[in-house]
Amino acid sequence: MTELPTPKPLPGWTHIYSGKVRDLYVPENGPDSYLLVVASNRISAFDFVLEPPIEGKGAVLTALSNWWFEQIDVPNHLVPHVPELPEIPADVAPRAMLTRKLEMYPIECVVRGALTGSGFAEYQQLGSVCGIELPAGMQDGDQLDPPIYTPAYKAPLGEHDENITYERSVELVGAEVAQALRDTSIRIFTEARALAASRGVVLADTKFEFGRDPRTGEMVLADEVLTSDSSRYWDSARYADETLPRAERLASFDKQIVRNWLAANWDKQGTPPVLPAEIIEQTLGQYSELFDRLAGSADPDQPTA
Incomplete structure (x- = not known):
């Protein structure tokens, strides 16, 4: 994995962590129970952070997250404006979320409404996904109804997440929490899939995180x-x-364009090549089209905190 760039300082905020996509800050003064989560414009593939960043990506993703939080009847980490906290700088406000500080569970709550990706690869080998037996003869992209819950263990930074069975999630967080994570994830997914379908979009799979x-x-x-x-x-x-x-039927509204271009133009040795302007434009277009299809008139350029 490439070294992450140092994020810009934000007046009144102290940077504490960066992932491949997000930067986390805490207030220099004031309550310590809040985080500022800033979605960067970085884009990653094959465990590398690529150049150049995609300007506008962070704002679109933040706006889509906030729109979904409004649709989902589950407690979430967003908090309203807190007067004693520093102001959120205007240049990052459209891609920033002010949140509560949580104790995160070490589980990625993956829900699959279709058999594809790594789940389909595992099915081809074992006839199951994360210990869940599935009917024989399924094809890439086939719907799963009801959806299935296939958790993953969130590995430390720099390591790969590991698909696990539900029984292993019980060992990690206890039976009560594991059941709550599974049941809540499936409920959210089922409701979100129906809403997406009403907008002409298939929600194939997703992952949730809880704290x-x-x-x-x-x-x-x-x-x-x-x-x-x-x-x-x-x-x-x-x-x-x-x-x-099948590849056209299953073309997704994400960074698959970037992965495809890299696969055709890079042997995965050394530093990845710089992404050309047309790939950047097409990728942002995919993100923006999904936002428009789902959220309609919501404005991704409006501040979210």
């Missing part, structure tokens, strides 16, 4: 939710058209 509020003990939906980076979406009409090649 515990140390002050209340409440389980809280956190991180991003149902974005192009955390979910796989397909166009409903294209998906239903069986005259199209």
Whole structure:
């Protein structure tokens, strides 16, 4: 994995952590129970952060997350404006979320409404996904109804997440929390899939992350939710058209364009090549189209905190 760039300083805020996509800050003064989560414009593939960043990506993803948080009847990590906190600088406000500080569970709550990606690869080998037996003869992209819950263990930074069984998640967080994570994730996914379908979009799979509020003990939906980076979406009409090649039917509203270009132009040795302008433009277009299809008139350029 490439070394992450140092994020810009924000007046009144102290940077504490960066992932491949997000930068986390805490207030220099004031309550220590809040985080400022800033979605960068970085884009990664094959464990490398690529150049150049995609200007506008962070704002679109943040707006889509916030829109979904409004649709989901589950406690989430967002908090309203807190007067004693520093102001959020205007240049990052459209891609920033002010959140509660949580004790995060070490589980990625993956829900699959279609058999594809790594799940399909595992199915081809074992006939199951994360210990869940599936019918024989399924094809890439086939719907799973009801959806299945296939958790993953969130590995330390720099290591790969590990698909696990539900029983292993019980060992990690206890039976009560594991059941709550599974049941809540499946409920959110089922409701979101129906809403997406009404907008002409298939929600194929996603991952949720939850934490515990140390002050209340409440389980809280956190991180991003149902974005192009955390979910796989397909166009409903294209998906239903069986005259199209499978790759076209399953073309997703995400950074697959970037992965495809890298696969054709890089041997995965050394530093990845710089992304050309047309690939940057097409990728942002995919993110923006999904936002428009789902959220309609919501404005991704408006501040979100």
